[in-house]
Amino acid sequence: MHALNYKGYLRGVEKGVAPLMAGLVGGGFDAVVAVPLHRPRLAKRGFNQAELMAGGVAKRISAPVLDKLRVV
Numbered sequence: 001m002h003a004l005n006y007k008g009y010l011r012g013v014e015k016g017v018a019p020l021m022a023g024l025v026g027g028g029f030d031a032v033v034a035v036p037l038h039r040p041r042l043a044k045r046g047f048n049q050a051e052l053m054a055g056g057v058a059k060r061i062s063a064p065v066l067d068k069l070r071v072v
Contacts, residue, residue, distance in 0.1 A: 021057045031066045032058040038071050 034054035042048055051065075058065045 021053060029061060029063050031064050032061075033066050033069055036067075036069055036071045 032054045034048065034051040037045070037048045037050070054065050
């Protein structure tokens with residue numbers, strides 16, 4: 001998780017984080033929603049790790065990813 005958040009190790013999502021999270025939540029959900037980042041943090045990091053994890057989990061539990069949350 002640390003390598004994903006701070007070093008951009010994006011393969012960590014598919015190899016470890018998403019399978020673990022999907023195993024914890026199981027199935028039966030209508031959708032997965034990622035928490036958005038503030039624009040300065042997104043610009044600095046270059047990606048939203050929560051969005052990547054949401055996509056990986058959603059794929060494994062056959063649910064869509066919704067982008068309904070907004071940073072205010």
